[in-house]
Amino acid sequence: MDNENRVILNVGGIRHETYMHVLKKIPATRLSRLTPNLANYDPVLNEYFFDRHPGVFSMILNYYRTGRLHYPTNVCGPLFEEELEFWGLDANQVEPCCWMVYTQHRDTQATLAVIESLDLDGDPPTQEEIAKKFGWEDDYHSDTLSRWQQIKPRVWALFDEPWSIFYRMHEVETSGYTNYKKAIGADKPYTIAHPYFFFIDLICNIWFTIELVIRSIFCPSFHRFVRSPLTIIDIFCTSAFYVELILHTILIQTGSLVTIDFLSMICVLRLFKLTQHFSGLKILIQTFKASAQELILLVFFVILAIVIFAALVYYAERSQQNQHNQFSSIGVGLWWSLITISTVGFGDMVPKTYLGMVVGSLCALMGVLTIALPVPVIVSNFSNLYSHAQARAKLPKKRRRVLQA
Amino acid sequence: MDNENRVILNVGGIRHETYMHVLKKIPATRLSRLTPNLANYDPVLNEYFFDRHPGVFSMILNYYRTGRLHYPTNVCGPLFEEELEFWGLDANQVEPCCWMVYTQHRDTQATLAVIESLDLDGDPPTQEEIAKKFGWEDDYHSDTLSRWQQIKPRVWALFDEPWSIFYRMHEVETSGYTNYKKAIGADKPYTIAHPYFFFIDLICNIWFTIELVIRSIFCPSFHRFVRSPLTIIDIFCTSAFYVELILHTILIQTGSLVTIDFLSMICVLRLFKLTQHFSGLKILIQTFKASAQELILLVFFVILAIVIFAALVYYAERSQQNQHNQFSSIGVGLWWSLITISTVGFGDMVPKTYLGMVVGSLCALMGVLTIALPVPVIVSNFSNLYSHAQARAKLPKKRRRVLQA
Amino acid sequence: MDNENRVILNVGGIRHETYMHVLKKIPATRLSRLTPNLANYDPVLNEYFFDRHPGVFSMILNYYRTGRLHYPTNVCGPLFEEELEFWGLDANQVEPCCWMVYTQHRDTQATLAVIESLDLDGDPPTQEEIAKKFGWEDDYHSDTLSRWQQIKPRVWALFDEPWSIFYRMHEVETSGYTNYKKAIGADKPYTIAHPYFFFIDLICNIWFTIELVIRSIFCPSFHRFVRSPLTIIDIFCTSAFYVELILHTILIQTGSLVTIDFLSMICVLRLFKLTQHFSGLKILIQTFKASAQELILLVFFVILAIVIFAALVYYAERSQQNQHNQFSSIGVGLWWSLITISTVGFGDMVPKTYLGMVVGSLCALMGVLTIALPVPVIVSNFSNLYSHAQARAKLPKKRRRVLQA
Amino acid sequence: MDNENRVILNVGGIRHETYMHVLKKIPATRLSRLTPNLANYDPVLNEYFFDRHPGVFSMILNYYRTGRLHYPTNVCGPLFEEELEFWGLDANQVEPCCWMVYTQHRDTQATLAVIESLDLDGDPPTQEEIAKKFGWEDDYHSDTLSRWQQIKPRVWALFDEPWSIFYRMHEVETSGYTNYKKAIGADKPYTIAHPYFFFIDLICNIWFTIELVIRSIFCPSFHRFVRSPLTIIDIFCTSAFYVELILHTILIQTGSLVTIDFLSMICVLRLFKLTQHFSGLKILIQTFKASAQELILLVFFVILAIVIFAALVYYAERSQQNQHNQFSSIGVGLWWSLITISTVGFGDMVPKTYLGMVVGSLCALMGVLTIALPVPVIVSNFSNLYSHAQARAKLPKKRRRVLQA
């Protein structure tokens, strides 16, 4: 009787055996619907043949037997999921003890998608890709690109492709001009630059203006171009020069010049333009995007810790009469506690009372933990992205296709 | 003769063979009691059939053969333990070389239990869960909830559920009032606040008092409510205001005010209330609970190191005559050695003698090791909890049930 | 012809097939000596039966096929080595790509041996263990322990077992006295202590002397007792008091007192006595022993780096005329470069010239790397020891024995 | 019909089954070309026999079935690649989810090659190896080495082998002389050394000159010897002495002496000679070579961050009128931001304005991330090299050869 109930499943040549009632445990799956009428039933050997991975099937059959879906660790996650799909099982039914295995390869796939999107290899785009970028796919495929449609991408490429002369020139100008402005600013603070410097400034900014105009005409999408952070910085910095020029003409030098100096702080961000074709930085930026949640956690921990320690040290230093008390407000206490927590410890403000020292000691120790806890999560995100990018760089771009027989 | 003794064990379709005397090695287990009278004995094929995982059985049979229980690393720990249980073996008999594998999945299960208890997803509780919380399970199931029993949870929810208006108001008040007090305290130290500020203080504290009274009436368990740390802080901070008020009325302003200022330090802890519905912080607190032993180890190492280095630097600085000796006592030496060991290094106290510099150098190097050694254990506890919580968030809450055929 | 040469090896029920000439490749092993005359040859099925692990055998047969011994990663190392031993193969013949797997489990076994030797559970020793410790094994087994031999261990236990009252008293005295001396020393430097303090000192030291005498009489081995570092510190500190006493009686107070103060630095090490029964510290000490090579590497890297940077910063600061040059010698340069490399950065000495700043920048960056490189190796040694100790604590002490049939 | 199409593949005794059309999916491979005419076809059992690893074959057959090549994780990478090669498949066709597994063992092989090249065990070279080094392989094999060819390697060995007396002497001289020069320089800056010191200098440098001449005559390749960095330092340092000597004779002491002092900075690098036979340092240098890309990334991140923060803090500190502004130029801002980012924090320059403090806080926090991100990649390179070197040291040098039957 017991033997009547037995089923032999020949999976890729390996014969697995179980009872029919076991296969009925998970309804609406491939195995629960087995009948001798199926094409893969062999009446001679009394077995069902499936052309699948035999080793992985042990785990799948075990799900039927025990009602618990565990992931095998000797095969790749996606391979197991492919098998689960074939057998009509839901990959989400995985047991809690295998959650990590399950999510690890999900994360790997997310990482791979990110790397793919980063376009790290820097091959020049094909004609088709260019047409797609400009939104002329239909015209490209019907070979009806107008003269303008043929010239526009070429001019744009001159200003945008990292190997073109104008692009390189723009980079050199940007970094040169930014550093030159900084040097001028540094040597002669609070004064109008020498007339000679003024003309250099004027020429550079006129060139930047022309460049901006050309780029805005030949860009693939004006809408997207104008909203890009780098364009905004460019427009801001160039117009800042004209505003300054006008103000100087109208007003005589006043303290309000300081505010303009402050505006020029933002122009330093122009340097970010130099880095957009550097793959390491792309990965860094992607890491920060992927670790947004952990960064918020880090900032949250740090803010919570510095607010508490700032208040504690402020009251602690006031608890005892001392003339050298440097903690005049909770505001500077925040600065002190952040500098202590990050273990920088400038020493410009130091607690002088015993109670303050106890607070400082706790702050230094908590700092080690507060920062040490979320950082490894971010670091592992970076390492993960970086090592996958490195791994991909070692493999051939094109892969042989397998025939779909 | 030898062949007579042979046993064929058909486990899930795969045939394992061994000698009968091997199976007798571990007495009182399923395999040591095999007889041809069993229902799963097949006299035609001369084999015993077991509907279990065939791959894992290799490891189990190997335990009989060699007398050593090793864990396989290609399947999940709980799966192997399930098999061990079926075969009547004790999971604790594992060999020392596999201890880590064994405890790792035990730890995983402990971690999962912790995450389950944290209630990170924040779904609103069902009627049943609410009744359970208030201890009215019997009444709920018999549908005999009095009017008061129906109103009480609703009022409580208004003050306790993170999405209710009163709860949010309470949060805003708490943070606003704490920061306002700090600002006042910071700007005008040692003086009575302006009458205008006094009325704000008064109104806020009256509101806090009313809130406390309402919460104490409608709470599920008065006993547990009163003993909760957050309630204690609330009561303390509110009563501190009234005490201060009375003291001001009776006494004229004296130096004793400073002690009240010091008391208000504790009110900063009110800010912790804001964080009780933030999952990152819940994980952090859980990490510190789970890492209690490692934290003690860290604190113990640090105390041992700072006591020794404080004494060493104190004597070292006295060994040579120098007027600028800043190490006037071992007490301040403790502060210096902790600040050096944590690599903060404020620089307010620095050894001036060569011997003191040698002590300082050793202290800086030891610091790197003393702190670097236990921190990774705590960090890995945090990462473990955090990544499991992240993994769980990606999976569906409800899982399909497997029929128990 | 080809089929004639085929061999079927039934290993634990799984049939492996290969050619006879393949098995001859590695001479003088169990498989190279196969003949049909063996007891485990089955002429009906034309196969050889071996009652061993079938999965692992794939890897062993692969060694014969390809001439390369790879370790499987789905089973525990020792399990594989047991199989290798059965088949007469040498575990050292492993391929370079599997060296890490091979040494990892060797290291695990070394770690386990270390943990076993640490005696972390602290069970009280049995009568037999005590007799063994005192070297009276023969007398114990022949039951001829003299009265003295029976009393001696009991008295010793009073002073040595961590739960006895004398032991605890000794701990309290040691820490109390050390801290008291430090406090006295700290408050009244360079002066003779008050007569009242002198009598406390005298009584304490007389008690320490008596204790030392008792311990030296009742210790299991006088030779080993006297050479133990903790005894040496005890003798040194106690005698230091008497020496000081005599010197004070003979001499009037001179500057030479400072040297005695310096000697008392070593007495701080007495605090180490308090830690000998704390398992965390035992593991820490063991870590430093096991990481001796890495610690030397760390110290070597640090010395190399600080010598080079000390010289560089010294010359760099002299390269430009500046009155505020704080780098008066290479000696203080060493202090500066160590403090910079360990990222403590006290700020008592700072380069003032541009060249010095460049050197300082390099020093700060190199510091991060120099220290970051060998530390993880030491940290992983600690984590390894610690987690194995934790794992062992969760398992039962006594294990069921498997019958050797 | 379906069954007609079935193929049985007996791989090492385990029977795998699939359909013939599946094997045709990947053309031009061993399995796609299967015909019954092959010698390994068994017409009785209707199967093809292959003497290969049966477990790994599951993964290979799965590639045919699903068109995706996944790596198994229970066997070593090179073992799988050997199998892929046998079956005529391309290891590069691996799926993205297995890239990491694929590159990990590629990296392991690269690491092993590096360790092999480092020659860490320090066995003395054989006669043949010496002949090869000097480029006299042909003469050595034909036994026609001239007298000069026999003497030259011996003299060279005296000066180059780490155990020879001249080599050790040279090491002692180098370190002694360098330290002596530093001590002299440190004690008497800006003055000509005492005549007594001058004669020591003269004798040392004459000996260094003689040594250099002998080494240049007996070196295996003059070309390679002269271009070696250590020889260049030697020549530079020795000639620097003579140049100094001549300048002193001609000129009277002027400020130009400072430049010579500056030159002697480079002579400190002579100390690197002492380290060329220390295996830990060899691994460190190799790590830096292998991590060149990551080091560039680190330096790039640091430069980008310090340039931005230097500019930000400079403008921030100018935004508010404050007399104590220490940020007089962006140049010193770079120094401050690097010292803050590396968490050294000397405290010689500290922002005084609120805006500057905000910039400083961001700089301290970014520093933790900027440096924490690329460092683990470098650290893992070091750990990898180091642990492989450690693993190799535990294994026997000579391995038993497997007969190639």
Ligand SMILES: [K+]
């Ligand atoms: K620091």
Ligand SMILES: [K+]
């Ligand atoms: K510092």
